[in-house]
């Protein structure tokens with residue numbers, strides 16, 4: 001089956017030549033691996049942009065109004081290199097926008113989802129290669145629109161990444177945000193289209209294109225996570241898209257979906273009315289809470305695979321892991337109101353959301369215990385991917401536990417919109433997801449490029465990142481306990497917060513160290529891509545299907561028809577002499593193929 | 603190297619707990635150094651009754667999560683230390699999981715989480731549902747607000763009832779950013795916005811309520827200590843969000859009445875003209 005498709009692909013390219021061939025192979029490619037790498041490179045570049053925007057925020061908080069070194073004078077010569085309060089709102093708005101919409105979501109689903117799904121299920125490509133190509137190329141209008149928004153004075157959208165109306169919907173509310181905010185909305189809509197195209201493709205591919213023998217309960221956790229994530233995207237995204245269009249119409253056509261009547265904004269009467277600001281918050285969080293899981297579930301899946309591989313031991317509780325991911329996804333749809341406990345929403349409704357939110361902590365706890373169970377009794381190899389994955393577990397514990405504080409509604413009254421929240425979601429998204437992403441890059445890099453990344457540099461990168469990120473984010477819990485609010489350009493005039501500047505300076509210095517440590521990663525990545533030691537198909541002695549394909553896999557992925565005999569976690573199986581047991585390896589004579597009736601799972 | 607990495611992961615719960623201890627007790631080791639953290643990095647002084655309940659809940663959750671944080675952190679360290687392939691010759695435990703354990707570690711957290719969920723409901727209801735009442739004639743009605751706070755870019759406009767005790771009449775008193783509250787009384791404050799979202803945040807009273815234009819909302823509390831405290835805007839409201847700063851004076855009823863009378867007098871003397879944007883709706 002796969003060989004015929006390989007031939008068909010080859011024939012399709014043969015009749016083009018020269019530039020056309022190059023463009024169709026590497027630019028408008030329909031090969032899932034090229035598209036995955038396109039996503040990877042684009043998102044890593046945006047990661048740098050997002051990180052620099054974060055440093056802008058940190059510098060303002062550490063030394064308010066003293067301006068940014070080096071870039072400050074270039075950007076705002078007029079203000080003597082100072083960050084203006086308007087630009088400060090742009091900094092945190094764009095930091096979040098870039099990190100969420102241009103980095104985390106597309107790097108997980110776009111880069112790893114694309115690259116890994118066909119390889120790990122034994123397919124030659126995605127179900128809809130053209131759709132797949134479009135999902136990447138719809139990111140470019142988004143890049144362009146949001147990139148453009150920076151060039152309209154005063155320097156971009158400043159309504160927060162949550163874009164709460166009326167601030168974001170009424171032109172007069174944020175002077176100068178006219179075009180940037182509109183472009184921002186259009187840009188986010190394009191990201192939505194891209195995600196939607198991807199998710200339809202992932203669902204279909206995982207359901208339809210699994211290799212013979214690859215039952216649903218033999219799928220690696222990475223694929224389960226991508227599958228559930230795709231479902232979340234498909235059901236939640238239309239709501240955000242609709243809400244985005246409504247806000248767009250509020251801005252350009254004065255529809256007033258989110259604008260109540262009688263507003264006096266900036267001394268002028270804002271038009272129309274008849275809307276409700278809370279409506280936006282409901283619609284926005286109906287997507288953006290599930291999006292939180294879109295930003296963590298694939299990381300959990302990849303970490304499960306990596307930890308099992310380097311513990312040389314089966315994943316503990318495979319099915320409970322699958323059920324917890326599904327549980328998180330299901331509950332994830334009925335907890336959005338926990339972002340709105342103090343928004344003015346009906347407090348009794350708040351209680352309902354509170355109970356659901358408390359309960360969603362449960363599957364996360366189950367996952368943590370199962371990771372610990374996987375490590376228990378294994379033979380651990382502290383490779384770079386393993387270190388990053390372990391740090392995911394260690395940090396996710398912090399991010400998960402701090403979530404309980406804000407799920408408790410009375411406590412949330414105090415810590416809502418403070419740095420406690422900022423600490424919480426950075427523990428989940430940076431020290432959690434971003435660590436998993438680094439781990440996954442080190443792990444699958446040899447498959448992607450046929451070369452190893454340098455382990456020593458990788459460990460140095462891990463160590464420095466680990467230390468600096470904790471120095472950066474951990475103390476934010478303390479700031480939050482003090483009540484230190486988010487998004488204040490200069491908080492130190494408040495008596496309550498006037499003593500927090502030294503701690504903020506400490507955090508900023510750690511943040512600079514954290515960003516600087518990524519130079520090691522960038523260097524290692526680029527060097528290894530071209531000059532790293534070449535590897536064979538399976539450098540980590542791992543079980544997954546992707547490790548039976550050539551490194552890097554050619555067009556059509558497999559040079560043989562993979563047939564799957566068991567789940568992906570049979571490390572240390574007594575059936576074989578090696579400490580791993582690839583999914584495609586036929587069982588030795590005399591042994592019944594295991595896993596026929598899923599009893600390998602327990 | 604396995605030893606080194608194990609210890610690195612052990613440092614997470616150790617330093618993690620120590621940081622909180624330092625914050626609670628002002629025990630920062632670097633005091634005096636280039637990063638001398640001054641005192642007060644913990645919950646700001648609480649001066650309200652429901653605030654004390656919220657603080658206790660915070661500390662309860664901190665203790666509970668602290669125990670789980672330390673226990674899981676130490677388990678992680680112990681497994682890393684013990685099962686390091688370089689040091690450990692034992693064959694791996696070839697197991698795919700355990701039903702019994704899965705049940706234990708699902709039911710136990712579920713019970714704890716459910717307990718927290720139910721345990722806190724009362725404090726939430728006190729803060730957001732049970733508005734104090736007063737008796738007018740023979741009927742019990744929701745207590746009328748002492749002051750109406752209007753958020754606008756970028757200041758707090760306050761409006762106290764005049765002689766007649768009703769807000770919205772011509773004898774109202776107007777001030778900006780300066781909130782006065784009598785101590786030891788049930789206080790209701792009406793809050794509204796005339797432009798964008800704001801959030802009325804009184805850190806020392808553990809009060810926070812987003813202000814939504816088009817909606818009139820109420821917060822209530824009973825302050826039990828006098829002093830001057832911050833009024834913070836906690837919801838992004840534009841470029842000047844950071845400077846939307848007010849002050850709240852909690853004082854005895856006598857002092858409050860004196861202040862109010864003096865303000866009314868001054869307002870009348872400077873010809874009674876409502877400030878722009880404060881016309882009655």
Ligand SMILES: [Cu+2]
Pocket residue numbers: 288289292335336338339
């Ligand atoms: Cu959420």
Ligand SMILES: [Cu+2]
Pocket residue numbers: 799800801835836837838839840842843844846
């Ligand atoms: Cu504000």
